[in-house]
Amino acid sequence: MIATTIVALMFLLMALGAPVGFTLIASGALGIYWIGGFPAMAGILSSMPRDSAASYEFLTIPMFLLMAEFVLRSGIADDLFRAAAAWFGRLRGGLGVATALAGAGFGAVCGSSTAAAATLSATSLPAMRKYGYEVRMASGVVAISGTLSMLIPPSIAMVIYALLADVSVAKMLIAGVVPGILVTLTIALTVWFLAIRNPEHAPLTPAVGWSEKIGTLRLVLPMIVLMMAVTGVIYTGIATPTEASAIGAFASAVLYFWRGGSRKAGDVYQIFARATRTACMLAIIILGAHVFTTFFALTQTTQIIIQWVGGLDVNRWVIMVVLIVIILILGCFMDQMAILVLTVPVLAPLLTHLGFDLVWFGVILIVTAEVGLVTPPMGLNCFVVSKYANVRVGDVFWGVTPHVVAHLVLIAIMVAFPMLSLWLPNQMN
16 A cells, blocks of 8 residues: 555656656655654665765766767767768668668767767758658658667666666676667668668768778777777776776767867866766666665565566566566656666566566667657657757657667567577676
């Protein structure tokens, strides 16, 4: 009864527009007070903020955010798309393929999907429109390509999942590499298929000479080295994810100043301020998740769910399919961070009890959450593309529909073959 009332209160606060982190803290604290009184609530609220923020692994988040801010303002996204377009522009749907590759490259140095969608809207979408690409096709590939930042390291979503599920941050980040490549290929193949079916929607672009192609590689080489260095030191065990994030933040700062020459102190201050604000917001969300999880532990809600599910006379894979469908539905109405903090603390013990690997499930959860970023009525990336590119949001949703179908097929493949996600992290030092 207590758990049901507090969960209903939490959803009510969210429906009224309250921030996710403060909603979880308020409802969780009220539930703890209901069970243990003021001393229990005061004891938890006095110690948990310090414990959450003092976590060594949490430092990964502000460092990756700082890295993303430096790269975002260095103008590297333009060069990424230009290089990809030069090499793949002569393919049918080549600029759409180039958008997918630019989204993957940008995601490898920026963990924010909305930032990636906004940046691609300002770079690749105008280029596709210039060469006569159909508006729905062009805006759809931009919206779905922006979601790659959730999966490809350094992914903030992956780090938060690892902290909530209590799994290795390093393994979680590396687990996103192969699925990230597969998702990129899925987007590219979907664009190519659509272009083959309707060639008039994706005209060929002028040929680019080899000298110009080589020249574009020179522009993006420093960024490629940066993202390989960060992922590489994590994979080889040379550095922890926290240390690798500091290396990435420093290297991206060097890239920022090197590409722009002299920079204003105010611009640098804004970079640090934006990264700090976002990190604080995420810290509040993680704190809220811990408070709410503590309330669930006190009420034995998680154990009750585990016992109930364990008593069902169904195959565990049926339960997994049901969970994926639930996450897909939640993604249509909720922010992806909200989905993580609401589901992971409850599902992690349940899935461990059922014998599923939590690193593998993290990848499935993130890819499934990607779909939520482009499905109505929320579809945050679609609204971002609509705003920045001045395109009707309905056209963006229609354009992204084939990619949603392709993503669902890929999710089924990844569920059927867990080693697609687990092989690379299992090879780590």
